[in-house]
Amino acid sequence: MKQLLHFNKTIKKIHLWLGVSCGLVASISGLTGSLYVWQPEITAALNPKLLTVAHMDTISEGTLLRTASYLMEMHKDSLTRINLPYREQQTVSLIYENGETHYHHPRTATFLGAKSFSIQFFEDLLHIHRTLAIPKIGKYLMGGSTIIFLLLILGTGIYIWWKAYGDNLKKGF
Structure with missing residues (x-):
């Protein structure tokens, strides 16, 4: 017991x-x-200037892929990853080896800003x-x-x- x-x-x-x-x-x-x-x-x-784009619904998948390809070619030596638009993010983001993240317009590839x-x-x-x-x-x-x-x-x-x-x-x- x-x-x-x-x-x-x-x-x-x-x-x-x-x-x-x-x-x-x-x-x-x-x-x-x-x-x-x-x-x-x-x-x-x-962050509307970094993550949203006017008329996102008119950007075709082909345009988006051409923009991503162009950005990859421009920054290929220093990139670790590229993120295409997803969820609420409508821009293309580039993640560099040094940890920085830059956002680009999905149609024109213009630089929109950093993280x-x-x-x-x-x-x-x-x-x-x-x-x-x-x-x-x-x-x-x-x-x-x-x-x-x-x-x-x-x-x-x-x-x-x-x-x-x-x-x-x-x-x-």
Whole structure:
């Protein structure tokens, strides 16, 4: 009987401390994720000169591909990636090896500007959401806390609930 009481106390402590630590990680992930959901609308509203183009619906896919090809040819030695229009971004963005991002008109390829503070803010927010802004091990902490939550916290929670309400399931529900 004494061993069972000790086991129950241990299970409750495990449940408490894993719940607190995983809850903290889940809270950070939840807050950053809920802010990031609004990223396209907020950045488009704050950066209309960088991200929106008049008469975007009249730009053909061929024109867009010719513009992208021209920009790639012009900057090929220093580019790491080129992004075509997507979601709320209607311009072509070039990401350089030095980390800079420049935005260009999808029809004329004219330079519209560099990455703004609000765009950088949302990129940093996504990084925190995915890795807690901890290089190399952050993604493992996020994944590990998910697995711990799924297996250990739910398992110990079910055990604690069963011990309390196993004889009276109606009261437990």
